[in-house]
Amino acid sequence: MPAALPLGSLADWYLRSARDLPWRRPDFDAWGTLVSEIMLQQTQAARVAVEIDRWLERWPTPADLADAPTHEVLRQWGTLGYPRRALRLQDTARAIVERHGGEVPRDVDALLALPGIGDYTARAVAVFHFGDRHPVVDTNVRRVVARAVHGQGEAGPAKRRDLADVEALLPADPADASVVSIALMELGALVCTARAPRCESCPIADACAWRAAGYPPYEGRRAPRQARFAGSDRQARGTVLRALRGVDVPLAEAEIAALWPDAEQLERALASLVADGLVVRDGASVRLPH
DNA sequence: GAATCGTGGCC
DNA sequence: TGGCCAAGATT
Incomplete structure (x- = not known):
């Protein structure tokens, strides 16, 4: 059993170092959170940050997006990539209107039942907007936990087990657990990066199992690399x-x-x-x- | 479980 | 320069 991470230091670091991103503003509602999380699926935060406000000004509620012409939704999506997400987002808006009276549900299973919303996005909404206690596991969290807890240089392919693995790390109090989740993500994005991690400025470096082991190279299985894009x-x-x-x-x-x-x-x-x-x-x- | 699905930034 | 990576979800 690995030693516990210094979650207090991690939370302090987050409160000190967090980026000022639009979806972290206090006036962001559940719908804004959901839209931003879908845009953030495989698209860099910096690119979403410049698009999200205009999107929400145009379609501020699920009912607004539900009624929009689909071609306009695809045009507004622009070059964010994976345009099927735009279709699913509109499908989700319509499902929220039909099943939930136009209000974004709080329940994780209800969120999971919406099109285009999977394990990460459902829990991100439930935790970051509603403040409930769930593991929020994205690529950043998997990498940080692989290194700091398991002493592995990389996380390897995503596994169902990752959810329970991270859940076991979370504090009992939902508010504390929420900060730990967002702080793990931010740490992975800013410090514990895939290439050239900045261990000298890491708030949990002293407790990092990978560092303690002398940064052994990763020997495990990796996700298959992306197919070549040119000519695809x-x-x-x-x-x-x-x-x-x-x-x-x-x-x-x-x-x-x-x-x-x-x-x-x-x-x-x-x-x-x-x-x-x-x-x-x-x-x-x-x-x-x- | 593996393959597929955009676009852009980084070194 | 070209491979790697990015707040994943679906089939």
Whole structure:
């Protein structure tokens, strides 16, 4: 059993060093928290920070987004990446209106039942907005715990076990547990980074098992590395969607064909965009969904 | 469990 | 320069 982490030092460090991010402002409501957490799925905080306010000014409540034209939702999503998230976010807004009277639910299971909301996002909303006690486990938390608690240089692929693993670290008091979760995330983002961690300024360095062991290199299994992007179906999809966002009329098949050199790959990308509901084929042209 | 899904920043 | 990484979720 590893020694307990100095959670008091961690919390003090957080209160001293936390970034001033929009979703940490006291006036951020449950809906704003949910929207920001979905945008933060695999997208860097700095990029979300410049988009979130404009989004929430346009659609300040779930009912507002539920009623929006989907093509406008996709345009506003812009280049945040993984545009299926924008569709799911609108689906979630509609589900909140239908199932929960337009109010973001507090219950983790109710949150998990919403489209596009998984283990991380559901608990992030329940903890960071509602103040309940749950483990909030993202890539930062997994890395910090792997190092400080388990003495491993990397976390390896995400596992179901990670949730219970982190839950065991949390203080009993929900408010204290909430600060520990956000502080672990911030520590992973600012200090205990994937490359070149800043151990000299780490508030829990004295208790870090990885440091105590002399920074042994990671020997365990790793997540498979991302496929090359250049020339991929993903790039083809992105190219098509970027073109459609840039105009307010459908694009003819010939205009679409001019976007990508490999006709067979373009057709495959187009078919997958249609299957995802991101694009609609309308006769001999292609457009964003209404 | 592994593959898929955008875009941009960093060294 | 190109691989790695980023507040993950879904199938």
